[in-house]
Amino acid sequence: MDGVAQKVPERDYSHNVGMGDTLLARVPGILSSLGLGSCLAVALFDDRAGIAGMVHIMLPREFRSPRGDLPDKPANPKPGKFADRALRNLVDLLEKEGAARSRLRAKVAGGAKMFSISRGPNLLSIGEQNIEVVLEELKILKIPLEGKDTGGNKGRSVTFFTETWEMEVRAIGQTPFRI
């Protein structure tokens, strides 16, 4: 049980979506996010337009202090970092590239709870909160959720194939499967 089974071979049209990043790919492009813990990978796609986008979300929303203030620093330049902004931003980017909002569909994976520790701040359940906000946003944006592998306590790596519009999910000690 060493490493993650069956790595997808690198191709020049495969792209790694790092933390907080948002990337688009046209057929036959491949989008991957590796080693997701509480983070979530969301893929939105329009098969008719032949385009997909992936975002690697880190947190449910931008931090506000207990008093409700926003941090002193300007808004993070990476909208993909926060679930509440990531999807709208991704939809805008896809629309600019010819996708129709009404045809968009979604696949989502990640949002695990890596440690079971009894006490602790809600920061240790950030995965659940990420999932909650993403599902809510999808509902608001009226984008149907076609596949989902979320929660649990194992990390995941995901690869989205625009040739089949499928997302492959891999985890340590688990046979890879597609959603």
Place this chain on the structure above:
Amino acid sequence: MDQEGMNLVQMDLLKEIANIGTGHSATALSQMLGRGVDMFVPDVEQIPLEEISSFFGDPELPVCAVLTRCDENLPLNLMLIMPESDSRALSEIMLSSITLPSDLAMAEALRESALSEAGNIILGAFISAVGDFMKVELPLSVPAVAHDMLGAILDVIISIFGVTGDTAFLADTRMTIPEEGNRVFSARVFLVPDPDSLGEFMRLLGF
């Protein structure tokens, strides 16, 4: 705290604290193993959040991680991360004096408990050195162990730092056990104050 604005003197102070902490960890581990343990002076790094995963190499690298928390005085999280191969070897050294049960599940449970104990000792010694320096008592909770991909484990740390800033601090060290053929074990200790106690943490450090 303006992490980007941290100067060299402050980085040196953090490095010194990490050095004291890992020194205590080595002593504690050595007492438990009954063997000498040498610990290298740790590197303290300041890196942008988004680069943490790739900074340490393959995000899919299998690692063992031990997480514990302090909930009193100065709420913080403490994590030890070792490559899976190193943690395996460490658990075997710890259990070398006993005969492992033939039941595989039972043997695995013993290894897990040994790793949890090693984490407890290393992290406990680390935090008591830090607490002595800051003159505050920092009692730790029972540790939780996870085996998973490095990237997935680091998400825990990144999500805590991610709410307050875009930069994280990590103490990175290595230790060797000369009696075990100078095998080098890589161990990383992450001290992550809860966002609400970060200011107090920096104040106690005199920043």
